[in-house]
Amino acid sequence: MKAVYILSIRNTVMEHSASWRIAGGIGLRVKNESHKLSRLIPKFHFCSVPLFREEPLINWTYTDAVLFTAYDLYRSHDYWLDEVVNSGSTLKDALVNLGFPKANSLVIDTGVFEIETKKAGISKELGIDVNIELSKAQIFEAYELSGADFFVAPDEIILPLDGPERVKEKVDIIKSNLIDLLDIVKASKTIAVIQGHEQEIVDDLLDFYRENKIGCLAVGGVIPLYHYDKELLSKHLSYVRKAAKSEWLHIFGLSRMSLLPYYLQQVKLDSVDTSALTYLTAGRKYLVGLKPIPVRLVDFDNCTCPGCRALSKEMSTRSVEFFANLYIHNVMTASLESMKKYDTPALRDVQTEKESATQVKTEQRNNNESGWMTAEEALHEKGKNQ
Numbered sequence: 001m002k003a004v005y006i007l008s009i010r011n012t013v014m015e016h017s018a019s020w021r022i023a024g025g026i027g028l029r030v031k032n033e034s035h036k037l038s039r040l041i042p043k044f045h046f047c048s049v050p051l052f053r054e055e056p057l058i059n060w061t062y063t064d065a066v067l068f069t070a071y072d073l074y075r076s077h078d079y080w081l082d083e084v085v086n087s088g089s090t091l092k093d094a095l096v097n098l099g100f101p102k103a104n105s106l107v108i109d110t111g112v113f114e115i116e117t118k119k120a121g122i123s124k125e126l127g128i129d130v131n132i133e134l135s136k137a138q139i140f141e142a143y144e145l146s147g148a149d150f151f152v153a154p155d156e157i158i159l160p161l162d163g164p165e166r167v168k169e170k171v172d173i174i175k176s177n178l179i180d181l182l183d184i185v186k187a188s189k190t191i192a193v194i195q196g197h198e199q200e201i202v203d204d205l206l207d208f209y210r211e212n213k214i215g216c217l218a219v220g221g222v223i224p225l226y227h228y229d230k231e232l233l234s235k236h237l238s239y240v241r242k243a244a245k246s247e248w249l250h251i252f253g254l255s256r257m258s259l260l261p262y263y264l265q266q267v268k269l270d271s272v273d274t275s276a277l278t279y280l281t282a283g284r285k286y287l288v289g290l291k292p293i294p295v296r297l298v299d300f301d302n303c304t305c306p307g308c309r310a311l312s313k314e315m316s317t318r319s320v321e322f323f324a325n326l327y328i329h330n331v332m333t334a335s336l337e338s339m340k341k342y343d344t345p346a347l348r349d350v351q352t353e354k355e356s357a358t359q360v361k362t363e364q365r366n367n368n369e370s371g372w373m374t375a376e377e378a379l380h381e382k383g384k385n386q
């Protein structure tokens, strides 16, 4: 019954654009849990992008945890997924059968933020109605099918300008979602999200999560707050980190690599996920430290990582093999950087740095040689030419 439900819903979800998200890390065990999370938790789009199910990416050993979304499952039209759903296997087991290391943690998130971003972003600009809504029931179906090691509790994004009534409404939904999730998932496998930027809201959610024995938390709503008021975000993050001293604290949304030392070294958050590395890789940028440079300027012999050992100047930069190995290099480099000591800048200074995911995307659009244009970018190009 469940399988049929998932399939029928998947076929009704309309998807007009696809984008790739990413990040990497070195393992740290979460309290009371046999599985590990890592400093970087890359997005692993195995539901919708077949190359994640093939070598070398399927043999993922570059971080101890990867993240995928319920949204990624519903937007996929991949036949492999239909087979898994019909077989009654979990997605994790199916991945393990393909070679994915069982000890590697699979983290599932809703992907709702990504959907909201699409609605507000490029699709709106092009006048396309993004007809995607994931109900809580759909999200939970995907969660049950996933066989994941960690489950992000479905939340509501509290926006900086939400009034007190709206905030209260959202907090109530966040709490009731968690209670429902705990019916199907153990507290030790749950990641609960802190939303809002007022201390009173943070304290209230923290108390609630502790009552429910949640040891792993995440800060959400960061990107809207970043754009609204960086100083406020900075204060908010310090406050949450202090208040949640004993919990694992993840942050959603590393929009640019230069924020990595700020989040992990300065604020001392435990882990982060990001799309920036996928965009860098799609734009054929190669990380030297946290600085992305065009692959044509790179001597792959200067790095001994498994990605660079497989890369060569002779390889077509449009091939799947090239993408996969460049991605491995970028994830491994970002993972190493995430462990390094930096003289970390204040958040207000980070924004002035040139490199950002948005910028990479723009460069990529302007690059006619790009063979890795995402559907989103292709749509944008099409829109410009009409």
Ligand SMILES: [Zn+2]
Binding pocket: 303, 304, 305, 306, 307, 308, 309, 329
């Ligand atoms: Zn390398």
